[in-house]
Amino acid sequence: MMIFVVVATLVVICISTPIFASVIVPIGILYYAVQRFYVATSRQLKRLESVSRSPIYSHFGETIQGVQTIRAYSVQDRFISESDERVDANQLCYCPSIIANRWLAVRLEMVGNLIILFAALFAVLGRESMNAGLVGLSVSYALQITQTLNWLVRMTSDVETNIVAVERIKEYGETKQEAAWELPNSTLPREWPEHGRVEFKDFQVRYREGLELVLRGISFVVEGGEKVGIVGRTGAGKSSLTLALFRIIESAGGSIIIDGQEISKLGLHALRSRLTIIPQDPVLFSGTLRINLDPFNVHTDEEIWKALEHAHLKSFVKGLTAGISHEVTEGGENLSVGQRQLICLARALLRKTKVLILDEATAAVDLETDDLIQRTIRTEFKDCTVLTIAHRLNTILDSDKVIVLDKGQIVEFAPPNELLQTKSSAFYSMAKDAGLV
Numbered sequence: 095m096m097i098f099v100v101v102a103t104l105v106v107i108c109i110s111t112p113i114f115a116s117v118i119v120p121i122g123i124l125y126y127a128v129q130r131f132y133v134a135t136s137r138q139l140k141r142l143e144s145v146s147r148s149p150i151y152s153h154f155g156e157t158i159q160g161v162q163t164i165r166a167y168s169v170q171d172r173f174i175s176e177s178d179e180r181v182d183a184n185q186l187c188y189c190p191s192i193i194a195n196r197w198l199a200v201r202l203e204m205v206g207n208l209i210i211l212f213a214a215l216f217a218v219l220g221r222e223s224m225n226a227g228l229v230g231l232s233v234s235y236a237l238q239i240t241q242t243l244n245w246l247v248r249m250t251s252d253v254e255t256n257i258v259a260v261e262r263i264k265e266y267g268e269t270k271q272e273a274a275w276e277l278p279n280s281t282l283p284r285e286w287p288e289h290g291r292v293e294f295k296d297f298q299v300r301y302r303e304g305l306e307l308v309l310r311g312i313s314f315v316v317e318g319g320e321k322v323g324i325v326g327r328t329g330a331g332k333s334s335l336t337l338a339l340f341r342i343i344e345s346a347g348g349s350i351i352i353d354g355q356e357i358s359k360l361g362l363h364a365l366r367s368r369l370t371i372i373p374q375d376p377v378l379f380s381g382t383l384r385i386n387l388d389p390f391n392v393h394t395d396e397e398i399w400k401a402l403e404h405a406h407l408k409s410f411v412k413g414l415t416a417g418i419s420h421e422v423t424e425g426g427e428n429l430s431v432g433q434r435q436l437i438c439l440a441r442a443l444l445r446k447t448k449v450l451i452l453d454e455a456t457a458a459v460d461l462e463t464d465d466l467i468q469r470t471i472r473t474e475f476k477d478c479t480v481l482t483i484a485h486r487l488n489t490i491l492d493s494d495k496v497i498v499l500d501k502g503q504i505v506e507f508a509p510p511n512e513l514l515q516t517k518s519s520a521f522y523s524m525a526k527d528a529g530l531v
Contacts, residue, residue: 100246103239110232111216111224117208124205129247132198133254139194140255142187144262150180198251202244209243210236273341277361287353287368289318290448290479292339298347299338307346308334310502316495318353318448321480323490323510325524326499332483335499336453339481340366352449370447372467374454374485376434378426383411384418386426387441397444404474405440406466407433432463439467443474450475452482464489487528496521 108115157164157173164173213236217229292315299309309331316322326332337343339350341362350357357365378386387398398418402408410433414420426434442450452471468489471480484490491510498506498513498520505520506513513521514531525531 097246100239100242103235103242106235107213107232107239110228110235111213111220113216113220114213114232117212121205121208121212124208125202125243125247128198128201128205129251132194132201133251136191136194136198136251136255137258139187139191141258141261143184143191144258146180146184146187150177150184153177153180198248199244202247206239206241206244209239272362273344274361275363277364280361280364282355282360282364286355287448289353290316291318291353292316292449292479292481293351294348295351296348297338297345297350299334299343300346301334301343308502309338311348312499312502312504313348314497314504314507316479316481318479319477320495321493322482323493323496324481324483324499325487325490325496325521329501330499331502332499333453334502336371336451336481336483339451340369340371368447369449369451370442370445371451371453372435372438372442376426376431376438378422378429378434378437380424381422382416382418383414383420383422383437386422386437387418388444393444398440401440401443404443404470405436406470407436407440432460435463435467439470443470446474446478448478450478450480452480454483454485487525487530491530498524 104118108118153173153176157177164170210233213232217224217232221229294312294314296311296313297309298307298311300307312331312335324332324335334343338345339357341357345358379389384395384398387393387401393401395418399408402411402418411417411420422428426437429437450471464486472492482490482493490496493510495508496506496510496513497504500520510521513519514525516522522531
């Protein structure tokens with residue numbers, strides 16, 4: 095619409111002062127040159143400003159989430175300093191953007207004033223042959239077109255500058271997605287996995303293309319019903335092994351076979367719904383306790399109470415006014431860490447799949463809660479395959495076998511008693527450091 099207003103105004107001025115048509119093209123070229131020069135710079139500045147703004151929000155969110163820990167360690171000044179650094183980095187991109195905007199405003203005003211100048215100049219030069227009313231109309235329209243053209247150029251520039259936001263959305267849209275959630279032609283048995291046999295064959299994995307392998311061709315077999323502990327120093331690849339089982343990170347080579355089915359050929363839902371994990375950081379959602387235990391509403395209240403009993407939570411939940419309808423806040427903030435972990439254990443008891451993964455599940459709880467969890471796992475999951483990533487070595491001393499990882503490779507795989515008898519073993523060294531031998 096604004097383009098039609100500009101064209102109509104130029105037509106009126108040209109009818110009033112026909113000689114004005116001779117300067118339209120040069121002024122138009124000047125306008126276009128100013129705009130293109132501005133947009134090329136402004137687009138890049140906007141992109142840099144958008145990219146540098148994201149760390150501010152993420153740092154702020156992380157600070158709010160961990161504010162108790164920050165205060166406990168008295169590192170408020172460090173986090174304030176980090177926040178200031180991120181804001182400064184953002185302003186380094188934002189201030190030049192504002193300066194470029196002011197640069198454009200000055201140039202547009204200058205070029206716009208040329209239209210008024212030429213309209214008035216040609217009116218004066220042709221005063222003998224022009225009607226006074228037409229001269230007034232021409233100059234008044236010239237005054238209006240300056241503002242209109244400024245607005246038109248600025249809006250065009252803003253559209254091109256802000257299209258960076260669409261570019262970022264497009265970038266996210268083109269990000270490589272996970273594998274298919276469900277495979278239409280899947281012939282996976284309903285009871286899979288029946289035995290819980292897990293086999294790794296020369297398995298390799300990396301977090302992203304171009305990065306080094308975090309698991310370097312590991313091979314081992316866990317028979318159905320075996321309890322296997324997985325230990326290693328920080329960065330050895332313990333958690334990567336867990337992520338690979340759920341295909342959160344995909345294989346870079348080799349395969350994982352569970353009860354005869356290669357997991358890379360399964361739909362993600364089919365795979366993840368048949369495995370159970372109790373993570374190090376218990377995950378709870380805002381809602382009732384029942385929804386947190388049975389989000390898909392497939393179990394009866396009786397089964398839920400039985401799971402709570404086995405998880406040593408029955409007396410606690412009975413003591414709540416609303417029972418299993420008790421409202422849990424986001425992240426389970428109204429429950430202790432031990433209670434949250436026991437709720438995750440109760441959730442695992444309800445699912446009761448043949449393969450259970452414990453990802454340092456007791457690292458953040460006290461020894462009493464740790465003992466309760468270990469006791470329940472020994473009794474309730476005695477027929478299941480249990481893979482335990484251990485933080486405390488005493489929790490895996492009664493395992494059937496222990497895997498010792500180092501730099502993404504298996505250095506030892508044997509029963510814990512056998513490894514403890516070999517003083518040169520890496521497991522013995524770790525047990526000695528923990529004061530167990």
